[in-house]
Amino acid sequence: MLARSASTGTADAGNAPAFLALDGLTKHYGSHTAVDALSLDVAEGEFISLLGPSGCGKTTTLQMIAGFIDPTGGAIRLEGRDLVRVKPAKRGLGIVFQSYALFPHMTAAENVAFGLDMQKVPKAERAQRVRDALVLVGLAALADRFPKRMSGGQQQRVALARALVIRPRILLLDEPLSNLDAKLREEMQIELRQIQRTIGTTTILVTHDQHEAMALSDRIVVMNAGRVEQIGRPQDVYERPATPFVASFLGKTNVMEARLEAGPAGVEAVVGDVRCPCPPHLASDGRVALSVRPEKIAFADAGLPCVIVSRVFQGTYWLLVAQTPVGALTIVRPNDGGTPPEEGAQAHLVWRPDDAAFRKWDAAAGANP
């Protein structure tokens, strides 16, 4: 709990003057709008993820911050200074590319030293900083190896060390973990977070992987079709998605049609026998779309009646599909030693009112995604 409140401390730095400010940043390619008036304030030391499907404009945004793409409109300000007209070489940003983009004709140490060489750092200091950077990413032993002789994960670390050694004001990560296998990716996520915490560099990560974004970031910017759908802490974006797109992009969710009835404490949304208080601004429609995450649904003696259609064991959890009067629902139960109802069994489903999210009922979008 302590760790959690510490992390929210850095995320709530929204009132401080922005370290990096994107103001109405726009990029058109002919008639196509890649990024549409994106505005974002990033606090110093913050870890921000731009999350979205491919083609949502997240990489274009990163490239504009880096200076490789000229924006059509809007401003990028770093500590109040406009960056748009500054050449990439003068921006002082560290970038890790999806392909790593290491220099194949240089050893790991030479790759890392390149940026310091450009800054004309004295030789002794350069050697020391290169060594420190390689130690930081755990590659001190491979300093003299060429990239071609390294694994993907090792190349990834060299790329990270090369970006960090110049002490960048902002670290930009462009899908840095997408070329690694699942196990290595998880390890690198933890390591990347630790390194970023240690050195405190403001970091912007571009990813299409919601798990990666949630594991690493202080705040997530969910993008779709060039627009920002929601900006918030991982918990907030996941638990209280602002739009149907966010809800479906960040993990699975169940959307149900709920009847509205007057209850003792105001209007209530009713699904089967499960009743939750409905937010007042949606209370006039007679029905409402109610969404619940699969892991928030539990089995109980009474509630929404259902028949279990399928039950799959996944090791750490059970994945179930249950047919209910309001449609098929996906349910995830942790493997806590107990056994959930088997296929064909009758059961009842419940969820806590806090775990339900409400939206206006839209018949067309009402189907369970």
Added chain:
Amino acid sequence: MSAVADTGPRTGLPRHLLAPALMVLPAVLLLVGVVLVPLAMTAMLSFQRFGQYTGIEPGFSLTNWLEIVGDPYFAEMFARTFRISGVVTLAACLIGAPEAYIIHRMRAPWKGIFLVVTLGPLLISVVARTLGWALLFGGRNGVVNKALMDLGILSQPIPFMFTEGGVMVALTHVMVPFMVLSVWAVLQRLDPKAENAAASLGASQFTILTRIVLPQVMPGILSGAIIVFALSASAFATPAIIGGRRLKVAATLAYDEFLNTLNWPLGAAVAILLLIAIAAIVIGCNALVERRYAQVFQ
């Protein structure tokens, strides 16, 4: 037990080598028939005597080889051949490598158009391309020379025909597409993001070119240089048209010995020596390149 396992036919090749042997057979026959046998016959020819009235005399003799080693005329021919090849190779590097990089950086329609424009001349005969130079600069009647003299800019035609410089210029024109092709192949494999990475680390465009692009393209330039050098040193048509009989190189010399003097053994000796010299230089350079770049680019 091993006797039981080994029941295949005992005649000829072991079974597992039979199929590969049959598959390479046509290529081997072709190589032996059109390359190795004529080459061996040429080599044997170079060890026979030639008499003004008797023609080729049977028997073994070192006469031709002693003549080549002893007569400074031949040394001059070979020195000129390799001087021309060296300068052409250098010029092809200096023109072809930047050309390939510039085309590589072009946008979509222009990239293809200029690549075709650059490589298109390979579709035209070397003779036609070289005759073009002769038309432009051939003595007083060459188009360019005539125009410049009529305009009063020059009083004498630009010396081009029958000069080493002329042969170098025309050969370079013929050879540049090979260098562009060779560098192009390497450029295609380059990660364009590496240039962005260098820029983000504070490198100027010039530094990116010299420290990031050039070292990566170097193997392409070197292999292109080997191709250009070997083709230039053995080139026949261009030196024959521009240099003519007055300015001979090793290839035109061998041709003259064969077809004008009819001294086949001496021509054979010149040809064999040229082959050995080119092979030695090419193999030596290639070994150097491979050792230098092995660990980086394999």
